[in-house]
Amino acid sequence: MMKFTPNPQEVLKKAKTVAVIGCSPDPYRTSNYAAKYLLNKGYTVVPVNPNEAEILGEKCYPDLNSIPSEIQIDIVNVFRRNIHTKGVVEEVVDWKQETSQNPVIWTQLDVSSPEAESLAENAAIPYIRNLCIMVELDRMN
Numbered sequence: 713m714m715k716f717t718p719n720p721q722e723v724l725k726k727a728k729t730v731a732v733i734g735c736s737p738d739p740y741r742t743s744n745y746a747a748k749y750l751l752n753k754g755y756t757v758v759p760v761n762p763n764e765a766e767i768l769g770e771k772c773y774p775d776l777n778s779i780p781s782e783i784q785i786d787i788v789n790v791f792r793r794n795i796h797t798k799g800v801v802e803e804v805v806d807w808k809q810e811t812s813q814n815p816v817i818w819t820q821l822d823v824s825s826p827e828a829e830s831l832a833e834n835a836a837i838p839y840i841r842n843l844c845i846m847v848e849l850d851r852m853n
Contacts, residue, residue, distance in 0.1 A: 718838045720848040723816050727786035728756060730845075731776065731815070733800055734791035735759035737767050742820070743791035744768070749846050758783060776807040789818045789845055797828040805835040818845060 735757075736744045747757045748768055759767040762774035773779050776788070790800050797819060804817055816838040819828070824841040832839040 718816055718840065720818075720840055720843055721852050723787065723818070723838070723840065724845075724849055724852060727816075729758060729783065729785050730755050730787045730789050731758045731760055731779065731785045732789050732791060733760045733776075734796075735761050735764075735767050735772065736791075737761075737764050746789070746791070746820075746844075746846050749849070753849055756783075758785065776803055777810070781811055785813055785815045787818050787845075788815045789820070790823050791820055792823065794819075794823050794825045794828075797823055797825045798831060801828040801831045801835075801837075801839075804837060805831060808835065808837065816840060818843070820844060 730750050732743060732747045734743055735747050738744055747759060750757050751768060757770055758779055759770055759772040761772050764772040766772050788804055790797055792800060801817060817832050818840045819842055821842050821844050829839055829841060
């Protein structure tokens, strides 16, 4: 199967809503800063963290399946350690099958794993490997 690695800038131009997996309520954590940055750039951010009810004034969901189906997710931005990335991709694959969602999986720096990438590839889910979403947004300006 051919790898499908989309152009990050093209993904960001088309995207409106980003689910941030592992979004932290701590303003000193990169996931929180990136989510705030995305909000400031006009994106809708859906924080995903099972330990929080709200982050940055946005309702937080414990997992992808808890996000209401009417919310169209364009990017699943993964902010978990790479040992968890395969599990996140498995969740995205299952979620994609149960919904009409077809997001791009975006893994932050050092978050990707070969197993996760292979799972996404086999499920025909576009996968961006080890790129900072904030850096890619800055490159567009």
